[in-house]
Structure formats: C-alpha cells, structure tokens
C-alpha cells in the first residue's frame with residue numbers, strides 16, 4: 508500500500524508530490540460578485556504552503572443562477588479570470604497542484620441568493636426549483652465546459668466536477684429527482700448523459716495535460732447507492748477521467764442502503780476495476796492514523812476537509828512526524844483566525860459546525 512507521502516501521477520498533468528489533497532471547502536470569503544478576495548487567497552495558499560499535494564478551491568459556480576452561497580468564488584464570467592490567475596499562481600508557487608471545483612447549486616439555493624427561481628434537473632416542489640428546458644440543459648453543459656476553459660486560462664492544472672451533495676449534477680444523476688422525459692432523464696443512461704457530455708466537452712476543449720476529476724456522493728442527497736456504484740464503475744471503465752473523488756462524510760462507515768447492508772461503504776468503490784482512474788476519498792480523516800487506514804483500505808489518495816481547517820500544514824507535520832497529534836476541537840476562534848479562517852468563514856462554520864468553537 509502506498510503511503511500518503513508517496514508522490515502520485517495521474518494520467519495527465521504534473522506529478523503530485525504527495526497524496527494529501529485539500530478537500531473543496533466553501534468558505535464564503537470571496538467578493539459578492541464572485542471575484543477572489545485577499546482572504547480566500549490567503550486561506551488557500553496557506554494550505555498549499557502547508558504541504559498539500561493538491562489544493563482544490565471551494566465549489567465555484569459556472570452560472571450566475573448556480574450560486575449557492577453568499578461570498579462564493581465564481582467562474583461564470585471572464586471577469587473572474589484575473590483573480591483566478593493570481594490564485595493558481597500562488598498555489599503552484601508552493602509546489603501544489605491547483606484544481607478548481609466546478610459547481611452549480613441547482614435546487615440547493617434560494618431566490619434571495621440568485622435573484623430568480625432556482626433551477627435544477629426537474630421541477631422540485633420542496634425547494635421551489637424549476638426543471639431546466641432541453642436547451643437550458645445544453646447551455647448548462649456548455650457553461651461547465653466554459654468554466655473549465657476559464658480555469659485552464661487562469662493556469663489551473665485541472666478541474667473537478669461537483670457531482671455530489673444534491674447540487675445540480677447530482678440532481679440529474681438522481682432517480683428520485685430527475686423525472687425528465689427527454690434524453691437527460693429517466694433511465695440510468697439518460698440521467699448520466701449530462702455528466703458524460705460535460706466530460707467529453709472538457710476533454711476536447713482543454714489542453715491534453717489538463718486534469719479532470721469527478722466528485723460523487725455514495726448515498727443520501729437523493730442518490731441510490733447502487734446508482735453511485737454504477738456511475739463510478741462507468742466512469743472508471745470508460746477511463747475518461749483522471750480521478751474519482753468519493754464524498755462519504757465518514758470513510759469508515761457502513762453502507763446504509765439495505766441492498767448493501769453490513770458492507771463498508773468505501774469497499775463498494777475500492778472493489779471496482781479502476782483502469783487508469785485514481786480513486787480518493789473524503790470523510791472524517793482527522794489523524795495520521797486515519798489517513799493511513801484509508802490508504803490501507805485501498806484508495807490512491809486521501810482528502811482532508813475539517814482537519815485541514817484546523818491545521819493548514821497537516822501534510823508538512825506528517826512528513827516531520829508520522830505520529831504527530833493534530834489539534835482537537837473545540838478551539839478558540841483566535842486559533843481559527845491564525846489558520847486563515849476570516850470572520851466570514853467562521854460565521855459560516857459556526858452555523859453548521861458549532862463543535863469547532865470553544866468560545
């Protein structure tokens with residue numbers, strides 16, 4: 508089994524110095540028009556300097572109506588390219604591979620945030636989101652591809668498509684939500700068509716060495732586990748992407764779906780034939796031992812979210828001492844500020860993850 512500090516080479520792109528990747532983390536630190544702020548730059552470059560082999564941005568929306576959060580980083584306009592260029596430069600100067608997570612919030616946004624009725628794969632009574640027309644789906648595909656081209660122009664090494672957490676691509680994959688009757692809905696094949704067309708489009712629009720990854724949820728968020736497994740199997744079997752990022756929220760958990768009762772959720776994915784696609788995982792990897800256990804369970808790389816919020820230099824600490832003891836929650840807000848979490852980010856974290864805070 509590989510160690511988290513072994514280097515890794517995807518099919519495309521530069522060699523990555525280790526297998527600790529920064530998880531995409533929404534931090535609400537961008538300017539309201541989606542351009543990069545000093546706070547967002549500082550937060551991410553601190554992680555690149557802290558030794559992460561790959562530094563991924565937060566979810567960055569490819570259409571204005573796909574904005575899911577105030578202060579979200581945008582990639583829906585050419586006006587974002589200047590800030591993104593500075594960000595890619597800063598990350599790469601620290602010898603970290605720079606990736607943008609491409610996102611559209613779909614039904615997980617509000618009229619207050621986007622100034623219009625939210626849109627998704629199919630009319631959704633609970634959220635009030637409306638289903639996209641066929642030509643709007645084609646425009647969405649084009650805009651994901653344009654987002655990737657902007658990331659490329661800004662100097663990023665690649666992009667990850669956010670297909671998880673009940674955002675728009677996940678809504679398309681979901682049998683529960685996507686009841687469309689055109690070629691983008693209904694059967695498993697039709698529900699996955701949007702993802703395939705975006706992948707094909709990015710591969711032909713961007714340079715050969717541009718890295719392409721996909722993030723999926725494995726359960727909940729409207730996803731049947733069997734559909735997630737089949738989607739993962741198809742992506743790896745078609746060998747069309749460089750990496751697959753499974754967002755499990757707890758890498759050591761047991762599958763909840765009755766069909767897979769008693770089985771480790773992670774094993775459903777590590778057991779698949781990968782061809783040349785490298786598989787990684789995120790969820791409750793808090794300590795060096797957790798990272799090693801996940802690697803030993805058969806993934807190619809690990810992603811840290813909350814552990815990286817608490818410790819910007821987790822990988823560097825691991826390089827110096829494989830048994831270092833990470834800081835434990837709760838911590839004072841001054842500690843988080845010193846780790847590059849501005850007031851805006853802390854307000855967001857406090858609302859959803861109050862366990863971070865000792866004060």
Ligand SMILES: Cc1cc2nc3c(=O)[nH]c(=O)nc-3n(C[C@H](O)[C@H](O)[C@H](O)COP(=O)(O)O)c2cc1C
Nearest residue numbers: 530531532533565566756789790791792811812813
């Ligand atoms: C503050 C915060 C923001 C997040 N933002 C995103 C995001 O923008 N995109 C995404 O795919 N996942 C997002 N996630 C999920 C993380 O990427 C990660 O999968 C999850 O936190 C589990 O990993 P962890 O236990 O190491 O934190 C977020 C999680 C947190 C805590």
